[in-house]
């Protein structure tokens with residue numbers, strides 16, 4: 440499973456990318472706004488750090504506006520993927536952009552039928568938001584499971600990004616289901632490394648080593 444970082448925080452991206460397990464980045468307008476910096480500057484800086492797909496979102500609501508924004512964004516760097524919201528106008532834009540070689544990530548996806556439309560339009564990526572589905576009392580990972588099954592029926596090439604990841608259970612289930620990608624906030628990536636028995640084990644090894652090292 441590929442791991443993307445779900446943040447626009449350049450410091451965090453540098454820190455986690457240096458470990459060598461990061462395959463790409465996703466941003467959205469809320470994550471960019473949190474940084475309080477110029478959108479294009481942030482995106483450009485991210486492209487200079489991570490060599491992989493970098494999602495940057497279009498904010499227009501009509502296809503024409505999305506296409507104009509997407510063309511501008513794609514000029515920033517070859518790795519830019521344009522995030523397009525799941526609407527009929529969005530799907531119209533995705534068809535045009537993918538045909539022109541601009542990769543799209545259809546975002547704000549909450550159902551299999553939406554994911555079907557994204558794949559039919561030729562989207563490179565689709566992002567089901569599992570955490571937000573959980574928030575309304577349904578099971579986000581069930582939607583991911585159904586999207587995977589449905590895509591297999593038709594051999595769609597659209598890669599599934601498990602998004603709106605809120606905990607380690609989401610990451611584990613994404614792996615068990617064989618999702619292509621999980622985009623994960625930095626603090627949850629940090630949690631992935633941890634286990635109390637690892638800490639306990641290291642402590643014990645060091646204590647035992649201390650007893651013999653001077654012998």
Ligand code: E4P
Pocket residue numbers: 445465466467546566568570571602603604622
């Ligand atoms: C990533 O592509 C999404 O924009 C992000 O995961 C949304 O996460 P949230 O539901 O926690 O805002």
